[in-house]
Amino acid sequence: MSENVGVALGLTMLAGLSTGIGSAIAYFIKRPKIVYLAFALGLSAGVMVYISFMEMLPDAMETMGEHWALLVFFLGIGIMALVDLVIPEPENPHNFEDMDEPTVAHGSHKLMRTGLFTALAIGVHNFPEGLATFAAALSDVKLGAFIAIAIAIHNIPEGIAVSVPIFYATGSRNKAFLYSFLSGVSEPVGALLGYLLLMSFLTPTVLAGTLAFVAGVMIYIALDELLPTAHRYGHGHLVIGGIVLGMLVMAGSLLML
Numbered sequence: 001m002s003e004n005v006g007v008a009l010g011l012t013m014l015a016g017l018s019t020g021i022g023s024a025i026a027y028f029i030k031r032p033k034i035v036y037l038a039f040a041l042g043l044s045a046g047v048m049v050y051i052s053f054m055e056m057l058p059d060a061m062e063t064m065g066e067h068w069a070l071l072v073f074f075l076g077i078g079i080m081a082l083v084d085l086v087i088p089e090p091e092n093p094h095n096f097e098d099m100d101e102p103t104v105a106h107g108s109h110k111l112m113r114t115g116l117f118t119a120l121a122i123g124v125h126n127f128p129e130g131l132a133t134f135a136a137a138l139s140d141v142k143l144g145a146f147i148a149i150a151i152a153i154h155n156i157p158e159g160i161a162v163s164v165p166i167f168y169a170t171g172s173r174n175k176a177f178l179y180s181f182l183s184g185v186s187e188p189v190g191a192l193l194g195y196l197l198l199m200s201f202l203t204p205t206v207l208a209g210t211l212a213f214v215a216g217v218m219i220y221i222a223l224d225e226l227l228p229t230a231h232r233y234g235h236g237h238l239v240i241g242g243i244v245l246g247m248l249v250m251a252g253s254l255l256m257l
Contacts, residue, residue, distance in 0.1 A: 004144075008137035009191055011148040012130045016187025018152035019122070022159020023180030035238055037111075037168050041230035042239035044118060044161030045222040046246025052215035052222075055254055060215070063208035072209050076216025084224065114225045115166035115176075119183040121221045122158045124214050126183065130190030131207065149256070155184055157249055165229075 060069040129151060137144020159180045167176035230239045 004138050004141055005195065007141050008134045008144055009188065009195070011137050011141075011144050012133045012191035013188040015133055015148040015151040015155060016126055016130055016184045017181075019126075019155045019159040019162075019184025019187075020177070020181045022156040022161070023163045023177045023184075024159075037164055038230050039238050039242040040160055040164035041114075041226045042242025043157055043246040044242075045226040045230070046243035047157050047161060047250055048121070048218040048222040048226070048246075049243075050247040050250040051254075052218045054250070056211040056215040056218075060208040060212035064205050064212070069208065069212045072212040073216040076213040077220045078216075079213075080217045080220040081224075084220075110229065111165045111169035114229050115162055115164075115169060115179065117221055117225050118165070119162045119179050121214070121218050122162060123183040123186040124217060126155070126187040127190035127210075130187035131194040133187070134191035134194055146256070151187075151253070155187075157246055159184065161226075 057069060057073055060072070063069075064072075133144060133148050133151060137148070162180035162183050163176040166179050167173060170176070227239070230242075
């Protein structure tokens with residue numbers, strides 16, 4: 001098993017840093033249109049809702065039992081709600097309603113907040129994902145490679161979900177890429193810490209509880225931040241299209257596992 005450590009870390013890094021592919025989308029938005037933002041936020045919500053209810057929560061229930069998994073899941077929602085109440089929400093100085101081609105939303109606090117919350121949720125989600133990829137590759141390199149590829153595929157829309165709102169909030173492609181890219185770095189960090197510190201303490205139950213907690217965080221982000229923001233900018237059918245496409249991408253990648 002120890003001879004696979006280097007390969008396992010490499011595969012986990014590949015999976016996590018694939019978020020950068022989605023992050024790079026900010027560099028290709030040359031003429032900002034609000035439809036891009038509405039679609040990307042819907043895509044992000046679809047990703048989070050599907051992966052939370054179809055992968056993370058069921059896995060947690062199977063390992064630690066339905067009652068405990070649901071308790072931790074709602075604890076995640078509650079903690080995120082408390083964080084949301086503590087962080088003030090400044091009045092958004094830019095109103096994009098009924099505008100087809102707005103200027104970039106320089107200084108838009110709400111969009112920046114949405115992007116950062118999304119980056120935080122994805123970063124926390126990627127941490128146990130990195131541990132899972134690393135552990136699988138340690139026991140079986142082929143299995144680890146297969147899981148890493150599937151995770152890399154579904155990390156791409158996650159990168160988009162972070163970079164687009166931050167780009168619209170700041171007008172900076174570099175900031176959009178940086179924050180989105182950093183959300184994926186937590187995956188190899190999770191693998192490295194797992195190897196150095198956590199392997200002797202980490203149990204399947206602890207990992208399952210982490211997944212249930214993060215599922216709650218992601219559901220809160222999707223319902224409280226992403227979807228309301230997306231619908232505020234109109235293009236409701238496009239938002240629904242983004243949600244469905246996000247779910248389809250997640251379903252396809254999970255079928256590969």
